[in-house]
Structures are given as structure tokens and as C-alpha cells.
Amino acid sequence: MEDTAPPPFPFANPAPLQPPTEWAQLRQRCPVATVTLPSGDPTMLVTRHADVKQVLSDPRFPRSAADAARLSDTATGGLFNSEMSRTLPQHGEEHQRWRRLISKWFTVKRIRALQPRIEAMADRLIDDMTATGAPADLKASFAFPLPVWVICDMLGVPDSERDKFSYWSDTMLSLTRCTEEEMRVAAGEFLAYMRGHVAAKRAHPGDDLLSDLIQGGGLTDDVLVYTGQGLLVAGHETTANMIGKMIAMLLAEPARWADLCADPSLVPTAVEEALRFDAHPGLGMTRYLTEELTVAGRRLPAGTSVMCSMGAANRDEAVYPDAERMDLTRTPNAHLAFGSGPHSCVGQALARTELQVALQVLLRRLPSLRLAVPPATLEPLDGLVVGGLREVPVHW
Amino acid sequence: MKVFVDQDKCVAAGSCVTAAEDVFDQREEDGVVVLLNPNPPAALANAVREAAAVCPAMAIELHE
Numbered sequence: 340m341e342d343t344a345p346p347p348f349p350f351a352n353p354a355p356l357q358p359p360t361e362w363a364q365l366r367q368r369c370p371v372a373t374v375t376l377p378s379g380d381p382t383m384l385v386t387r388h389a390d391v392k393q394v395l396s397d398p399r400f401p402r403s404a405a406d407a408a409r410l411s412d413t414a415t416g417g418l419f420n421s422e423m424s425r426t427l428p429q430h431g432e433e434h435q436r437w438r439r440l441i442s443k444w445f446t447v448k449r450i451r452a453l454q455p456r457i458e459a460m461a462d463r464l465i466d467d468m469t470a471t472g473a474p475a476d477l478k479a480s481f482a483f484p485l486p487v488w489v490i491c492d493m494l495g496v497p498d499s500e501r502d503k504f505s506y507w508s509d510t511m512l513s514l515t516r517c518t519e520e521e522m523r524v525a526a527g528e529f530l531a532y533m534r535g536h537v538a539a540k541r542a543h544p545g546d547d548l549l550s551d552l553i554q555g556g557g558l559t560d561d562v563l564v565y566t567g568q569g570l571l572v573a574g575h576e577t578t579a580n581m582i583g584k585m586i587a588m589l590l591a592e593p594a595r596w597a598d599l600c601a602d603p604s605l606v607p608t609a610v611e612e613a614l615r616f617d618a619h620p621g622l623g624m625t626r627y628l629t630e631e632l633t634v635a636g637r638r639l640p641a642g643t644s645v646m647c648s649m650g651a652a653n654r655d656e657a658v659y660p661d662a663e664r665m666d667l668t669r670t671p672n673a674h675l676a677f678g679s680g681p682h683s684c685v686g687q688a689l690a691r692t693e694l695q696v697a698l699q700v701l702l703r704r705l706p707s708l709r710l711a712v713p714p715a716t717l718e719p720l721d722g723l724v725v726g727g728l729r730e731v732p733v734h735w
Numbered sequence: 736m737k738v739f740v741d742q743d744k745c746v747a748a749g750s751c752v753t754a755a756e757d758v759f760d761q762r763e764e765d766g767v768v769v770l771l772n773p774n775p776p777a778a779l780a781n782a783v784r785e786a787a788a789v790c791p792a793m794a795i796e797l798h799e
Contacts, residue, residue: 396793439765442747446766447756450749607753671754671788681746683791688749 345381348374348646349622355717355728356591358618362386362651370635374646380408382625382644383634386651388658388675390635394626394647396680401430404627408644423572426565435681440555441566442685444493444548450688453489457693460488461700469704469735474711477731481701482582483509486693487575494567495540495547503532508575512725529571533564574686580720580727581690582697585613587731588665589698591714598667600706603699609667610694615674616665619719619726620650624678649675705735736780737798740770744794751790755782759795768794 350359365372365386374384385391394400403424428434443449461481468480487505491497496504510525537549537560544550549567552558558566589595589609599605628643639645653674654662677684684690701708710717711732718729738758747766751759758779760769775783780799787795 396791439747439767442766443764445749446747446761446763447749447752448761448763671785673789677748677791679791679793681792683746683748685747687791688753691753 345373345375348376348382348384352618352719354715355719356588356618356714358650358654362648362654366651366655371637371639376408376646377411378409380644382408382646383639384623384646384648385634386648386655387635388652388655391647391649391652391675392679394632394634394645395624395675395678395682397626397632398431398681399630400626400628400632400645402625402627402682403429404629406642407625407627408646410622410625423565423568426561427569437562437566438681438685440552440558441548441570444551445686445688447688450692453492453689454692454696456492457485457489457696458700460492461485461696462704465700465704473734474732477586477733478579478583478728479730482586482697482731483579485582485697486578487571489689489693490571490574493548494536494570495545495549496536500532504529504571505575507532508571512572512576529568530564533567534560536567537563570686573684574689576725576727578690578693580619580725581614581617581694583728583731584617584619584726585610585694585698586701586708586733587710587714587717587728588613588616590708590710590733592665593709595665595667596708599698599702603702605667606695606698606702607691608670608672610691610698611672611674612665612667612669613694614676615653615659615669615672617650617653617676617726619728620648620653620676621726622646623648623650624682647675649678708733708735710734736775736777736783738770738773738775738783739796739798740768741792741794741796742767744792746792746794748791751786751795754786754789755779758783759786 350361352359370387370390372384373381376382385394428437464481464484468475484505487508488501491501491504507525507529510521540550541553544554549563552563599609624647626645628639628641628645630641632639653676656662677687711734720727720729745768747761749761751768752761758772758775760771762769787797
């Protein structure tokens with residue numbers, strides 16, 4: 340056991356695109372470590388690939404519990420302890436049933452059918468950005484709007500409401516720019532809009548996810564409304580930040596961008612490698628042990644809260660040869676960016692496609708793309724749950 | 736090579752379809768894996784191994 344006070348978590352990045360030094364130290368010396376969450380609560384941090392995978396994929400353990408460690412005392416910590424998580428099935432067979440109603444909309448076939456529309460949205464955003472001229476913030480003009488447009492499309496929300504969705508989503512999850520009051524108001528406005536939207540879809544069903552869930556029957560309006568909130572919260576900031584980080588990583592070493600321009604068939608493996616190599620993955624995923632579990636030879640009693648660092652696990656030398664090198668051709672690439680097991684990201688086929696389309700369109704439209712600032716000056720977001728860069732200034 | 740899938744464990748990520756679409760498909764109603772070919776030819780062996788390696792539910796088992 341540790342003699343000193345457990346270190347604060349999450350750890351700091353020594354440079355904008357470099358992982359915390361603690362990741363490698365803990366994987367080598369202390370694969371199950373006590374750390375202190377921003378709330379002040381202690382938790383057990385797991386950093387090796389095999390251990391993270393073991394804990395995340397064990398169907399016995401829920402993501403949270405009444406006496407589990409709290410992430411933070413802020414409203415964002417609160418969102419995951421909110422009406423949404425009380426309304427949507429969180430665990431076991433009921434969760435699997437609900438998840439399978441949703442997963443119909445995220446099959447590879449469905450997402451492939453959606454791909455031309457995503458591409459058209461990406462092209463339009465690039466039209467607008469280039470019309471304004473260089474330099475531009477690729478995050479604000481491209482990475483941030485693209486996923487919210489896609490979610491609006493899936494939920495059958497008209498194009499004219501996209502800006503409102505974008506604002507609500509940003510405010511609900513932002514820790515740095517908005518007050519708790521602003522976050523509360525945004526969540527209230529969003530839920531009121533979604534209630535009206537669900538009622539409208541009941542009256543006039545369309546070809547969208549909500550209409551389909553309504554016609555399938557059996558779901559209450561509350562579940563439908565919070566399913567919409569869940570998809571927005573899970574699918575917007577995560578993808579937006581990942582597009583920004585991916586492009587920053589690729590431009591930070593111009594040879595990477597040149598390789599992709601020369602051979603765009605590398606896009607799918609480059610996207611997986613960017614997901615693996617992400618040095619700002621956010622907090623990680625939690626599990627609450629409802630019974631004793633042995634992890635890396637250490638017995639953890641029932642009642643322990645475990646934090647799984649997918650970012651640390653994704654650089655585990657035991658799984659990835661030359662783990663600290665970004666290899667755009669790496670295959671297979673069984674990274675844990677989308678988690679593992681029964682709670683792994685339901686929208687991962689969509690997220691992959693959005694990342695691939697974003698990269699393909701940028702390579703096609705702006706092959707001369709480059710960072711407008713030195714990589715060392717890219718600023719991280721102070722968010723807790725979703726990690727990313729504040730801006731990605733670019734020239735072309 | 737013989738392929739087994741566990742539809743109960745499957746989380747409908749679709750990674751297997753992306754890796755080897757001649758061997759794996761997804762049910763239209765919920766995205767759960769459908770095994771198209773339990774005895775894939777040697778030419779597809781690498782793609783099937785990749786599918787098993789990247790499955791986030793560890794729902795694909797290979798006997799070689």
C-alpha cells in the first residue's frame with residue numbers, strides 16, 4: 340500500500356500531445372494504484388491493457404452505485420448521476436434490451452448508407468471555412484459542428500435547429516466556459532425541446548431513430564427523451580474533440596500528413612491509430628465492484644470503485660509493439676478507446692465513419708493543411724469527462 | 736479455421752463486419768452478429784483473426 344497521499348487524478352500532460360508520464364510508470368510498477376478523484380474521493384486506477392479489458396468487460400459490475408466514488412461535485416459529474424441515468428436502463432438484461440433497440444441504428448450497413456450525407460455535411464463546412472479564409476480554427480469551424488449535424492439528422496431534427504442543439508450540447512458538458520446556472524438552463528431547454536420533438540414524432544413519424552423507437556412500441560416518453568439526450572451527450576463532444584485531436588496529431592508531424600496525402604487508403608488504419616494514440620482521452624471509465632475481484636494479482640474487495648484508464652492501456656507495450664510511436668498502418672489495433680464489453684460505445688461504427696469522412700474530406704479539399712501554431716502551444720481543454728484541445732488553428 | 740460467435744455477448748459494434756464482411760454480418764433488427772461462413776477459406780484467415788482481435792465483446796472464437 341502507498342505511504343503517501345494518493346496522487347490527484349487525472350494526471351497532467353507534460354506537452355500538449357504527450358501522455359502523462361504517470362501512465363507508463365503505473366503500468367510498469369503499480370498497475371492497480373490508489374488515486375484521488377477531483378471530488379476528493381479515492382479510487383483504484385487500472386492502467387494495463389489486459390486489466391482494463393478485464394474490468395470493463397466483466398458483466399457483473401455496474402458503471403456506478405449509490406456509494407461509489409464520485410467523479411466531481413460539479414454539474415458535469417452530476418449529469419451522469421442525473422435523471423438521464425435514472426431513466427435509462429443502466430445494467431444487466433434490461434440495459435441489453437434497450438441497447439439493442441438503439442444498436443439497430445448503428446450497424447455498419449446503416450452507417451455506410453449515411454456516409455454520403457456525412458460527406459456532404461463535411462464538404463459544406465469546408466466551403467464555409469475556406470470562404471472565410473485562413474487561418475481558421477478547425478475545431479470551431481469543422482470538428483465541432485459536424486457530429487452535431489449528424490446526430491440531428493439521425494434524430495430527425497430539422498437543419499434549422501442544429502445551432503440550438505450545438506449550443507445546448509456544448510453548454511451541458513462544458514466545465515470551463517459556462518456557469519452551473521447556464522448548464523441547468525441549457526439542459527432544461529434541451530429537454531423541453533426533446534419532449535415536443537418526441538410528441539411531434541408520435542403524431543408524424545419520419546425515417547429516423549426516434550420514430551422507429553416509437554413505432555417499435557414499449558418505450559415511455561421519458562426513455563425516448565433521455566435516449567435523445569444520451570446520444571447527443573455521448574456522440575457530440577467526444578467525436579468533435581477526437582476530430583480535432585486526430586488532425587492535430589497528424590499535422591504535428593508533417594510527414595504523417597504527407598503519407599496520408601500520398602496514400603488515402605491509409606485513412607481507416609490512421610483513424611484507429613489516432614484513437615489509440617490519443618493523449619487526452621478524458622477521465623476514463625468507472626466500474627463499481629459488487630463483489631470481490633482480483634486484478635493484476637491484487638484482491639479488491641466488494642464496494643471498491645475502479646477507474647479504467649483506456650488512454651494508459653492503449654500505450655501498453657505488452658500489446659502494442661513500439662507503443663509510443665504513431666504507426667498509421669498498425670493492424671490489428673485492438674485499442675480500448677470505445678471501452679470494452681457490454682457498455683462499449685454503441686455508436687462506435689458511426690464515430691469511426693465520421694472520423695474517416697472528416698479525414699478523407701480534409702485530405703481531398705485541403706492537402707496543404709498545416710498547423711498555424713507550434714504544436715507545443717496547443718492548449719488542452721479543462722473538461723473532466725471529455726478530453727480535447729481548445730482550438731486547432733490551421734493554415735492551408 | 737473454424738469460427739464460433741456468441742450472439743448473447745455481442746454488443747453490435749460491427750468491427751467484425753468491417754474486418755471480414757464475407758464472414759460476418761449483422762442482424763438488421765439489432766445489429767447482433769450473424770456468422771455467414773463458419774469455415775472461411777485460408778485467404779480470409781488474416782481478416783478473420785483481425786475481426787476476433789478487435790471484437791470489443793470478445794464474442795468471436797477461432798479454432799485453427
